[in-house]
Amino acid sequence: MSMRDIFHGGGEGKPLNLPALKFKKGLLVLLALLVFSTVFFPAFAKFYTDWLWFDARGFSAVFWKQVLPQWGLFLAASIGAFIILTTSWLLARKDAASLDIEGITPIPTKRSGVIVVIVAFLISIMNGLGVKSQWDVVLRFLNKALFSSSDPIFGKNIAFYVFDLPFYSLLQDWLVGILITALLGSTLIFVLAWIPQMREQSHFxxxxxxxxxxxxxxxxxxxxxxxxxxxxxxxxxxxxxxxxxxxxxxxxxxxxxxxxxxxxxxxxxxxxxxxxxxxxxxxxxxxxxxxxxxxxxxxxxxxxxxxxxxxxxxxxxxxxxxxxxxxxxxxxxxYGLDSLKTVDFLPANSVTWEQIQKEKETINNIRLWDYRPLLRTYKQLQEIRSYYDFNDIDIDRYNLGGSYRQVMLSARELDLQQLQNPTWVNMHLEFTHGYGVVMNPVTEIDPEGKPVFFIKDLPPRISVPLEIERPQIYYGEKVQPYVLVKTKIKEFDYPMGGANVRTTYEGTGGVAIGSIWRRLAFAVRFRDSQILFTDAILPESRIMFYRSIGERVRKVAPFLLYDNDPYLTIMDGKLVWVQDAYTATNLYPYSEPVSTPAGRINYIRNSVKVTVDAYNGEMNFYIADTEDPLVKSWAKIFPTLFKPMDEAPASFRKHIRYPKGLFLIQSEIFRTYHMKDTNTFYNKEDVWELPKSGKAGSLNAYYVIMKLAGEERAEFMLIAPFTPVGRDNMIAWIAGRSDGDNYGELLVYQFPKQKLIYGPTQVEALIDQDPEISAQLSLWSQRGSDVIRGNLLVIPTGDSLLYVQPLYLRAENSDLPELKRVIVSSGGRVAWGERLEEALTNLLGPAPDKGIQKAKPSIVTQKREPDGSLLEGKSPEVLAQEAKIAFEAAKEAAQKGDWAAYGSRLKELEEVLTELLQRLSETESNKIE
Structure with a gap:
């Protein structure tokens, strides 16, 4: 059969007859069953069980609002493409069949029309499948919300770029693709019809x-x-x-x-x-x-x-x-930085006992436990059994007995990979949940250098006014396999002595699986025939899946971005996970984009707070930012999904916090965009960066409880210091507030450029140069101990800065770190002690109202100030470092034309060099003697 026969029939004007393909009826039936069992039924089983899951959680409307628009868009795109392609190609076929070619009688065949329709149908289906995933673009176009600003070039509201432009681009891309396909197909039809004419005629x-x-x-x-x-x-x-x-x-x-x-x-x-x-x-x-x-x-x-x-x-x-x-x-x-408040901050030379006593809430909540060593300690002391695991450490705050305390805590989850006998019954019927939490205050240490626990052991022993009614953790951070609950098999609850305590689930989590049809669907979904054949399932039995926090929230609301650190809280006797969620886009005109794990974005808001009950898996999506147009749009699309923050329990609102993911993105942007003068920005004269902590890696943002200047009470906030790019001195610090009506407010405290404020790297250098500290660290290392230096924290205390770094020791054959020293620094001085109070006493001398005997201080005790006061005690090495710092500061002031600062720095350099020469002279005299 030649290609022309498709359009003109058989040779000599005879109709085209193709031999019919013959299949055995049984083979066709077998093939159909094979396709159904391997493709369609598993897909249907997943679809059906997902719907059951959404329905059980009260999100049935959310499920159908995601599914129906997808298939509606698929049908619209497919039908539209099919109409355009079939209309174009059937007309082309008709025109091609009517070409007057000498010696050939045009006889259009039904088979050619069928081929055209089949090809158009297949291409249309593929086109529809390609467009189907863009359902959210269409829904957001139909449910747009206006922004409060417009672009500076065309004067269009930002909503046009975020909601309208993606839809118009999608429509245009689809139309161009279909029309080009129609043109190419029509051209091919005519070419196939013209082949005989081109062969038989010299002129065409x-x-x-x-x-x-x-x-x-x-x-x-x-x-x-x-x-x-x-x-x-x-x-x-x-x-x-x-x-x-x-x-x-x-x-x-x-x-x-x-x-x-x-x-x-x-x-x-x-x-x-x-x-x-x-x-x-x-x-x-x-x-x-x-x-x-x-x-x-x-x-x-x-x-x-x-x-x-x-x-x-x-x-x-x-x-x-x-x-x-x-x-x-x-x-x-x-990035929500237009409302950020900048405060000029001139810190005092050094913290004093008076400031420390005024800032008791800040001092009593300084975090001495670093995440990494504390997690190892939790694992060693509180995992109890090998099949338990602490995934990470969360940080939060509680009012405990009238005291506002910052605490660290972690959920004791199951690690089924560590089960000694991982049978199907153990994996899916018996070991179904983790149990309890461990909590410790951030500052307290026992005599052996271990944390003091507020909550510990199995069952939980609680020493503070908190209650946990349901310590079982069915839903957590770790990805877990499905489990069956309310079965004939009693679940393992927790170990006690030589026996195990067992329980039966009493909640509403999971999906009912009592009927044979549901068991069949879940058996196909999980490719596990045991679900179908086990006799442990009862009519009231339930199956739990999508058990990790990340899986659950992304399944319900895949259009949101999620913070990578959900945190655990204790609310009204329940263990509840809090997951920060973001609305984001990359379509905000003129906004600088940043890279995230989800792709590049240039607009972000922490518009949604999600809670997940660790026992029932119940989810609540609360709108935290009512001004965000993106969340307004999603709330129109999914009216039953989101709840106003006013409906959240008061206990939950006490635990919301400024999310670290958003804070770090904003900090990354602000380090450049604090320069609002275009000339300064163009020359990049004043770019900042988050500092590095040489011994413990990057100095990340961290949560603190502290009292801001002018405020009556301490509050929970997230802070981070800034240093100039390529310099080690500190230039500012940024804070994200978390408590009450101040939630979401950003503050930046900026230091005067003419005053040298020690940065974390410089304080690390002072610590390394302290003879007593350096000698002791070397001694510990020689004895085989692993010295672990925690993150160096910069703690604003009144109008001064206090640097605190915990120091841990871990024996050579042990993985149990112990907190052995606390290093403190302020005003260029360094001291340490076994506890924070001792370190402060060594730094400042005895507390005036307590008469505490001064412990043996570090050798580095004083610094020389630009006012000319002689503060003795510096080693030549430290003085040389200060001379270098003063010299660099003088150069920078000269480059900027700040001659007052330049003169001040030269005077400071002169004083430091004078002191350095005196020290070197004394050293030489001692050698001669």
Whole structure:
């Protein structure tokens, strides 16, 4: 059979007859059963059991609101594509079959029409499947919410870029793809029909019907492609090619012009192709297409390059300044930094006992337990059995007996990989849940250097006014296999002596699995026939799956981004997980993007707080930011999913906190975008960075309880210091507030640039140079102990800064760290002690109202200040370090033209060098003696 026979029948005008393929009926039935059992039934089982899961959690409407739009979009895209393709190709087939070719009688066959329809159907299905995943784009377009600002170039509300533009781009991409496919298919049909004519005739001309058909399709293709230029105008506001993210001078004055010209030319070419229907030549259309391609190269490639090189680059700042300003303003708004408060902060030279006594809540909540050694301690002291595990350490605060305390805690979850006998019964019926939590205050240490526990052991022993009614943990951070509860098999609850305590689940978690049909569906879903054949299942039995916090929340609301650190709380006698969720987009004009595990974004809000009950798995999605347009849109789409924060229990609102994921993103942005002056920003004169802690890695953000200046009470907040890029001194610190009406407020305390404030790296250097500390650390290491230095914390205390670093020892053959020393520093002095109070006494002398005997101090005790007061006790090494710091500060002041600061730094350098020479002279005299 030749290709022409598809359109003209058999040779010599005879109808085409193909031999029928014969299949045995039994083989067809077997093949159908095989496809059903391996493809359709497993897919149906997963779909059905997912619906059961959503329905059991009260989210049935959420399930169907995600499923139905997907398949609705699939059908709309598929049907639309099928209509366009079949209409175009059947018309082309009809025109091709009517071509007057000498010696061949055109006999259209039914088989050719069937082939066209089948091919169109398959392509349409694939097209629909490709578009189906964009259901959220359509729903957000239909349920948009306005932003409070507009873009500075076109004056459109930001909602146009976030909600409308993605939908228009999706529609345009779909239409261009389908029309090009229709054009290529129609061209192929005509080519197959023309093959005999091209072989038998020396002259070939395109018939009028074919010209008309291809001209219309070509015009539609060019017009829909040209519509993309109209959309591309707005995409210029996301250009990465300028000095900053967003459209720059060249984009607005050259590329935008080129895009507008291309849009106009594409419409002209589309019109010329339609005019070509009446002409017998393709010359005009061909010339127009060539002009379109050439214009695209010249106007969009060459011309912008010329403007950039000869107009912008010689005058870059003057040309780009307005667009830098747009970028700064948009970025601050997009990351919620436009309302950030900046406070000038001039710290005192050193912390005093008076400040410490005024800031008792801050001092009593300084975190001496670092996450890493504390997690090892938990594992060694409180796992109890090998099949328990602590996944990570969470930090929170509680009012305990009238005292506001910062605590660290962790859930004791199951680690089924450590089961000695991992049978099906053990994995899915008996070992179903973890048990209890461990909690300790951040500051207290027992005489052996171990944490003092508020909650410990099995069953939980609690020494503070907290209650846990349901210590069982069926839902946690670890990914766990499915389990069956309320069965004939009693569940393992917790070990006690030589026996085990057993229990039967009494909650509403999981999905009912009593019927044979549900058992069959779950057996297929999990590919586990034991579910079907076990006799342990009762009519009231339930199956639990999607048991990790991350799995659960992402299954219900996959359109949100989630913080990577859900934390455990004790609320009203229940163990409840709190998961911070974010709304984000990468479509905020002029806003600088950042990279996240979920991709690049340039707008983010912590709009949703999710709670997950550790016993029942119950989930609540609370709207935390009612002003966020993205969450407003999602709330319109899923009205039954979200709840206002006012409906949250008061006990929950006491435990919400500023999320670290958002805080770190905002800190990363603010380190550059605190420079609001365009000239300063352009020259990158004052870029900051989060400091490094040399002995313990990056100094990450950390939670503290402290009292801000002007406030009456201490509060829970997240803070982090900043240092200038390439420098070690501290320049500012940022705080995210978490308590009460202050939740979500960002503050930045900025230090004066003319005053040297020690940064973490410099304090680390002072610690390393302390002879007593250095000698003791070396001695411990020589004895085989592993010295673990915790993160160096910068604690604002009144109008001073206090640096605190815990020091742990771990024996060579043990994995149990013990807190052996606490190092403190303030005003350039360093001291340590076995406890925080002792270290402070060594640093400051005896507390005036307690008469505490001063412990043996570190050798490094005082520093020399720029006022000329002689503070003795520095070693030559430390003085040399201070001289270097003062010299670098003087150079920086000279570069900035700050001559007052320059003179102050030179005076400080002179004093330090004088003291250094005196010390060196004394050392030489001692040697001679």
């Amino acid at each position: 001309s395109l018939p009028q019907k074919a010209r008309r058909h291809l001209s219309v399709l070509g015009a539609l293709c060019v017009a829909s492609w040209g519509a993309g230029f109209w959309l591309e105008r707005f995409n210029l506001l996301f250009s990465p090619q300028g000095v900053v993210f967003g459209a720059g001078y060249t984009d607005i004055h050259a590329r935008l012009l080129g895009i507008n010209v291309m849009f106009a030319l594409s419409m002209i070419v589309a019109i010329l192709l339609l005019v070509n229907i009446m002409r017998r030549t393709w010359k005009l259309a061909a010339v127009a297409l060539v002009l379109l391609v050439a214009s695209n190269i010249v106007i969009r490639g060459v011309y912008p390059g010329i403007v950039q090189k000869y107009v912008v680059e010689p005058n870059e700042y003057q040309k780009e300044a307005p667009y830098i300003q747009y970028n700064i303003e948009s970025t601050l708004k997009a």
